[in-house]
Amino acid sequence: MNSKGKLKKTFEDLEGFVVIVDNLLIYRATIEEHDKCLLAILERARLCGFRFNKSTDLTVDALSHALGAYLSSNGNVIPYISRSLNKTEPKYAQLEKELYAIVFWCKQFYYYLYGRKVNAKADHKPLDNIVSKPLKKAPTRIQQILLQIQPYDLTLIF
Missing domain, CATH: 3.30.420.10 (Ribonuclease H-like superfamily/Ribonuclease H)
Structure with a gap:
């Protein structure tokens, strides 16, 4: 599975973004909705074992x-x-x-x-x-x- 497929699978139940190559592009109507979507994505990424x-x-x-x-x-x-x-x-x-x-x-x-x-x-x-x-x-x-x-x-x- 390529990186685009992995991203889609990891975040498939979340809304408000699109996958472009290996990037997530968040689109929402308000800053508050955008930030909520971003937080959900970051939390999911953290739980999926993403490590610094x-x-x-x-x-x-x-x-x-x-x-x-x-x-x-x-x-x-x-x-x-x-x-x-x-x-x-x-x-x-x-x-x-x-x-x-x-x-x-x-x-x-x-x-x-x-x-x-x-x-x-x-x-x-x-x-x-x-x-x-x-x-x-x-x-x-x-x-x-x-x-x-x-x-x-x-x-x-x-």
């Missing part, structure tokens, strides 16, 4: 209109994922969007990241100045975002 080794990387990017990320283990990309920003999010400063991308994708990949050492990679070098300072010296809005990644064992790399 010691080297886990979360690479994120924030654009003016979207957030993107991919999760990799030992240099092998597992999923690519993206989502559009809502009406208010494009108004965030780029620094806030980059931090928000890290938080958002950590929450989406919770089952794979929580309790594991993870390198979170972003291409926005000014973040380094913010995260290397004590939390109390960051602006309040940045503090709120940074507090959301506290449960994860992340090494932020810029």
Whole structure:
């Protein structure tokens, strides 16, 4: 059975996605439905024996209109994922969007990241100045975002 067939068989009772070659493309009407479908797929993949080794990387990017990320283990990309920003999010400063991308994708990949050492990679070098300072010296809005990644064992790399 090829990889497309294996994916279809593994997830055949779930709705809201299509298999293209060896990728899953999730389509839903709302962000909430999309996230629910994504969570179901990630849980199923985890239960099917999908394992990460010691080297886990979360690479994120924030654009003016979207957030993107991919999760990799030992240099092998597992999923690519993206989502559009809502009406208010494009108004965030780029620094806030980059931090928000890290938080958002950590929450989406919770089952794979929580309790594991993870390198979170972003291409926005000014973040380094913010995260290397004590939390109390960051602006309040940045503090709120940074507090959301506290449960994860992340090494932020810029």
